[in-house]
Amino acid sequence: MSGREKILATVLHNQPQLTPLPDISIFKVHNQDIVQKYIDTFIGIGGKIFSVESIDAVKILIPENFDITKRIVTTLPELTDVAELYSPTADPHSFQDVELAIINAHFSVAENGAVWLTEPVMGHRILPYICQHLAVIVSATSIVSTMHDAYARIGEDEYGFGAFIGGPSKTADIEQALVMGAHGPITMTVFIIK
């Protein structure tokens, strides 16, 4: 008997009587102002927010808030004025000198500030992690209330890799002192387009 067979046999023998799954449709949170809730939560986590009318405003805010002498990469063709359009065939390692990555998100979650990304919006899996600073474009109408709503939105999308990203990377491993910028980006900025 292989390890696999032995494990499965022991599990089958030892597992208790079947108990049913609970009904999780009972978990609902209603937000009076979902956009404001998202903004407050994300800022509370240490993120930065700009509310803008359109993507054109983003083009102006980028040079005002980031060092444009360094490498800026984007997945959005509309932003090629201020950033380099990413190459889908590039080796992930080639992004190691990216100062700022600008991508968009499918939607974001008000209760925890997180954005949901899959490869089509990330460009490359590594891009939102390897950059020194991350900027994400989110539409105000795409904000959902809770993680339950999030998974309903995600549905049966057969992504290869999906990620919730809820702010700049951080650690408090040294004496519980909060430090922004562990191994992922040091800052995260969200542009909410109304």
Added chain:
Amino acid sequence: MTVGLFIPCYVNQFYPHAAIATLQLLQKTGVDVVYPPKQTCCGQPMANSGFEYLTEDCNDLFIENFSAFDYVVAPSASCVLHIKDHLHSQKNNEQATLLRAKIYELVEFLTDILKVEKLEACFPHKVGIHHSCHGLRGLHLSQMSELVAPEFSKPQYLLNMVQGLELITLDRQDECCGFGGTFCVTEEAVSVKMGKDRVNDHIKNGAEYITSSDLSCLMHLEGILHRNKSAVKIIHIAEILNSTL
């Protein structure tokens, strides 16, 4: 209604005043209280040390002493919890089951069964409540800080009826004092550290007396208070509720 009074072993030997106060308090409310003289112990010290299998004789003695009463009341949350959770008997299973349902700790007996609404008691001092873990998380005498649930406190409800008494607020509402049965000697260093920290919380917040439903906790805290020559005293809640000018 008849009440069988159960006095835990160490209360009997070292803190008889708490037992006397319990008896008198119950008598004041008009209850017919009987103290079975052949009682010994609930068996908790043995069970908590892993020797539950040795408590059969102790359990049978308990059943023998207390089956006849409508209720059994004890001034000890931990003993009551132990009986509620662990009283079993091969010989007297039915009696054991009945007893588990009719045993009460003093505070909950006063609030839930006798539904006391006023007390002729006077204790003009600053008092800190030590919520013993067995009373708090075991018997739900008060709401525990871990749960997201409505606040309530049976001991506080009763103490609010006592004239002149001022309750202090602690920094950590319901942290364990570190007694834990044989833990107090097998893990002496941590036990004492936990006790010292609880005592300091009470002292810092101005307590003159520390009260509880459990004299085991209080005995441990008192040992630390005395060793550090503190003026703060321990007192079982029965003695406060039974006190007069």
Added chain:
Amino acid sequence: MNTKEHATLAEDFNKDEERVNWHDGSLWWIRQKRDKIANQTPQWEELREAASAIKSNVLSNLHDYLLQFESNLQKNGIKVHWAEDAAEHNEIVYSILKEKNITQMVKSKSMLTEQCHLNEYLEERGIDVINSDLGEYIQQLDKEPPSHIVLPCIHKRKEEIGELFHEYLGTEKGLSDPTLLTRAARKHLRNVFLTRRAALTGVNFGVAETGEYIVCTNEGNADMGAHLSEVQIASMGIEKLIPQKKHLGVFLRLLARSATGQPITIYSSHFRKPRPKQEMHLILVDAGRSRQLGLVDFRDSLKCIKCGGCMNTCPVYRKGGGLSYHNTITGPIGAILAPNLDMKEHADLPFASTLCGSCSNVCPVKINIHEQLYKWRQEIVKQGYATNKKSLGIKIMSWTLSSPGTYKTTGKVGRFVLKHLPFVLNNKINPWYKQRDMPQAPKESFDEWYAKNKDKS
């Protein structure tokens, strides 16, 4: 090999009271953050109940869920391996790396691989492994195991970490600023991520329905390793499954709130298919879990989602230290998992508790930890692991307390000794007396008072 017992290690820890106060304060603060956010989360107690019920269903149907998970992983292009024990797990990792001539690997947090002593195994075979989670990295440099499953070096002062970094990373002597130390680690580990071809991660949740697994971090280290790797390995305990993707909503809402008081970890990465030109492997590990599943009183400990909340709330953990548990998983959950793995080595752990019950009431999956601690005590004594001294003492107690006559005499003798011969008990041999005074002996017991006064009312 027998390590020192919890009581001795905790006593050593208590020699430095200032450090104990600092350790206790840090962890209590995290408990408070957890309380704050729990109280702001609607239906918190219902969420705990749902999570507990989902995990009960998983354990009751684990066999079929494992098969479903395996099938879906394979459909997604992930290679599935099964390991009965630590040795087999380590061999599998080694063979995957050897096949590709890989001699360096970067690892993100995995308590399972700590339990398996994977790093040592690989190093003996010429493969260098670096732990990329900052706290795990610090512990690795110091050759010490983690003291907490989420906050691995919560017991270390920043000055101590500064010394380690000065020795191993060449930072300035005396540097102890957390931000600057973190930046030094960031720089060094960035190079590790960029140059290593293999990355190993743990698994927080495996979804049977879709054949994907989720890795939660705050630092981004799991992703930095994984997305730059040619070979990505995930080591997963078989109990980490959940049935359907939508259940992630429940668990991801509870995990970080229970662990650190955050609404979610910064990164919750859902791995489903390998990247082009990348190989992904997942190792399903038993290592005692299927046996625990068969222990009626103890199987619910397998529901654990490794949040560490029980450690933050436990006063014995906070004031006795995590390393005093001498086990990979420390704290209350460690104390109910360890005896199944090695009862002789860990017989002391279920006794390292006052059974206060705080742990059970913060546990996001409502494991009855304190009840299991009590039950383990009965098992341990039954299997003969109680000390002879304790057994004899308890047997005498049992005999005394079963007989009213003996009991009364013993009580009288005890009070007499306390009153008239205090030196018998007030001495160094009596552990109670070390830092506490003995209770005072009253002149009569309640029995005696009652006998005199019962007829006067």
